[in-house]
Amino acid sequence: MLKFTKIFWPSKIRYQLIVGVALVHLFLMTVFVTDLVWRQRNFLLDYSRKGTESLAMTLAVNSSTWVIANDVAGLSEIISSMKQYPGIKYAMIISPDGRVLAHVDSSKQGLFLADNVSLSLLNAPPKLHTVFESAALLDIAAPITAAKGDLVGWARIGMGNAEIMKNLNIVSRNGVFYTLFAILAGSIFAVIIGNRLVKGLSNLVSVVARIRDGDRSLSIPITHDDEIADLSEGFNQMLSAISLVEEQLHKTVAELNQLSGHLAEKINEEVEKNRAKDQLMYDQSRHASMGELLINISHHWRQPLCTIAITIQDIRDAYRHNELNEPYLNKNVQLSMLELQTLSSTIDNFRNFYIRDKEQKEFNISSEINRAEALISGYVKDKAIIIERDMDDTLTIQGYPNEFAHVILNILTNAKDKFEQKNITGGIIRIRLYKDDATGRKIITIADNGGNIPDEIIDRVFDPYFTTKDKSRGTGMGLYMAKIIIENKSNGTISIRNIDRWCELRIELD
Numbered sequence: 001m002l003k004f005t006k007i008f009w010p011s012k013i014r015y016q017l018i019v020g021v022a023l024v025h026l027f028l029m030t031v032f033v034t035d036l037v038w039r040q041r042n043f044l045l046d047y048s049r050k051g052t053e054s055l056a057m058t059l060a061v062n063s064s065t066w067v068i069a070n071d072v073a074g075l076s077e078i079i080s081s082m083k084q085y086p087g088i089k090y091a092m093i094i095s096p097d098g099r100v101l102a103h104v105d106s107s108k109q110g111l112f113l114a115d116n117v118s119l120s121l122l123n124a125p126p127k128l129h130t131v132f133e134s135a136a137l138l139d140i141a142a143p144i145t146a147a148k149g150d151l152v153g154w155a156r157i158g159m160g161n162a163e164i165m166k167n168l169n170i171v172s173r174n175g176v177f178y179t180l181f182a183i184l185a186g187s188i189f190a191v192i193i194g195n196r197l198v199k200g201l202s203n204l205v206s207v208v209a210r211i212r213d214g215d216r217s218l219s220i221p222i223t224h225d226d227e228i229a230d231l232s233e234g235f236n237q238m239l240s241a242i243s244l245v246e247e248q249l250h251k252t253v254a255e256l257n258q259l260s261g262h263l264a265e266k267i268n269e270e271v272e273k274n275r276a277k278d279q280l281m282y283d284q285s286r287h288a289s290m291g292e293l294l295i296n297i298s299h300h301w302r303q304p305l306c307t308i309a310i311t312i313q314d315i316r317d318a319y320r321h322n323e324l325n326e327p328y329l330n331k332n333v334q335l336s337m338l339e340l341q342t343l344s345s346t347i348d349n350f351r352n353f354y355i356r357d358k359e360q361k362e363f364n365i366s367s368e369i370n371r372a373e374a375l376i377s378g379y380v381k382d383k384a385i386i387i388e389r390d391m392d393d394t395l396t397i398q399g400y401p402n403e404f405a406h407v408i409l410n411i412l413t414n415a416k417d418k419f420e421q422k423n424i425t426g427g428i429i430r431i432r433l434y435k436d437d438a439t440g441r442k443i444i445t446i447a448d449n450g451g452n453i454p455d456e457i458i459d460r461v462f463d464p465y466f467t468t469k470d471k472s473r474g475t476g477m478g479l480y481m482a483k484i485i486i487e488n489k490s491n492g493t494i495s496i497r498n499i500d501r502w503c504e505l506r507i508e509l510d
Contacts (some may be wrong), residue, residue: 003357004008014154015311016305017190017340020182020190021189021190022187022314024336025179025182025185025186026328027316027319029175030180032175033178033179036175037171037172037175039162040167040171042075042169044168045161045278046169048087049138051159052140053128054398055140057155059082059091059157060142060143060155063144063153063155066078066147066154067144067153072109075101075102076102076109078093078102079091079092080104082157086163087160087161087162088157089137090103090104090158091104093144093155094113095152095153096122097112097117099112099198101133101153117132123155126143126145126149127143128141128142133155134395136161136162136263137158137159138158138159138161139156139158140156141154141156142155142156142239143155143437169210204235210234211449222239223282230383254505258272308336309335311335314332314448315333317388327370331370334370334371334374335374338371360398361401361409363397363399363401364396365395365442366391366395366433368408369405369408369444371393371405371414372408372409372412373431376416380416383419384425385416385418385419385428386428386429387429388428389431390430390432390434391432392433392434395433395435395510397490400485400490403485403489406481407485407507408495410481410482411446411479411482413478414479415427415429415446415448415503419448424451427449430446431444432444432445436508441509441510442509442510444506444508445505445506445507447503447504447505450503452502452503453496455498458497462483462496464477464480464481466480491509492510494508
């Protein structure tokens with residue numbers, strides 16, 4: 001598998017983005033269109049069945065009196081009125097012994113039914129009966145009964161499904177068009193993002209190569225506000241510092257050369273010392289800056305791209321092994337998109353995550369919990385933290401999804417920081433999402449086994465600027481903002497309690 005991937009998977013970042021986005025769009029749209037056509041087919045057929053059953057029962061009720069009275073003319077008039085319904089292939093009223101009492105085709109009136117399908121109806125119990133069903137035709141028979149419930153005949157309706165098949169073909173054709181459009185739009189987006197990313201890296205590599213050859217007058221142009229821009233700015237500052245050091249060195253050498261001859265030996269000695277010191281400073285500065293540059297590139301480029309490649313392969317493998325389901329697919333797609341956003345955002349990997357929603361909208365609660373969890377999934381995996389989930393995936397609320405996910409992220413971050421601060425191994429985080437039948441409220445509980453919060457401070461954890469962490473790691477605003485978002489913007493409540501050396505945060509939403 002890996003050998004095959006290396007042969008056909010592009011090595012350039014730009015093409016990896018284009019191919020990856022196109023494949024994801026192709027797969028997602030194919031699944032979507034297939035599911036849409038299947039659901040539409042079932043809906044239309046079910047709708048046709050219910051309509052045909054309703055017509056058959058109506059015909060049976062309206063014709064019962066005429067059948068009992070053996071009024072053929074009245075029955076013919078009722079049958080003729082059925083011609084106005086679109087899609088009807090035939091309608092008839094038959095006696096219990098199979099004689100056609102009335103038919104939309106008057107030439108068949110008085111004949112006896114002779115086909116096996118129709119004859120099976122004569123021995124059927126007096127209830128609604130499906131005589132025949134196929135992709136092209138639906139035949140429904142309703143019993144005609146007297147006042148005491150005795151069977152006096154059958155009302156049959158034959159409804160054609162040609163219009164349904166036509167609508168399904170239109171849906172399928174439109175689905176193919178939308179799939180191609182999604183692939184094209186995604187590819188164009190990937191091209192734009194890829195060009196933007198690669199352009200910055202290319203400029204950086206080009207300038208580094210020329211500086212390595214001795215040209216110190218260069219600087220990297222900054223055209224965007226992203227990680228590349230931050231790296232370029234840092235590199236430019238490094239170049240300015242190096243140029244300043246070299247300029248100072250040249251000034252020092254010039255001043256020393258002007259000193260008197262009898263100090264020439266001393267001056268030369270001092271110059272050599274200064275040169276050695278300045279060269280060491282230059283080397284240290286360059287090595288430190290280059291080291292930071294390599295760390296940033298490794299952190300902000302290689303890992304996200306590797307994660308995207310693995311995610312795409314994982315989706316394909318899951319599809320091949322029939323392990324693909326909607327929550328799993330959504331989680332992987334969201335993870336991939338977050339990683340793509342990382343490549344173009346600023347040095348803060350979560351900037352887009354903190355963009356405030358402008359309007360309220362209905363969103364799935366479990367999806368936002370999973371999205372927040374995905375942001376710390378790498379740390380959770382590295383530290384072998386276990387996250388146990390028991391969530392109702394159908395629950396939704398009206399609100400601001402980004403702000404809600406921010407609340408969940410703050411709670412999960414506090415839990416993992418507690419594990420790290422107390423050197424706890426085997427950390428467990430339990431997430432529950434359910435609906436309280438008594439109150440109708442949606443309940444979210446997040447508990448961890450990182451130990452209790454002391455009783456003397458547990459009532460202050462939601463206060464602004466209150467934190468138990470080191471000042472370099474915490475501002476004390478996380479749970480305060482969580483309380484503001486839940487209570488003021490989500491019409492809910494948030495509380496905290498200790499349970500047998502476990503700490504549990506509880507959110508209740510309407």
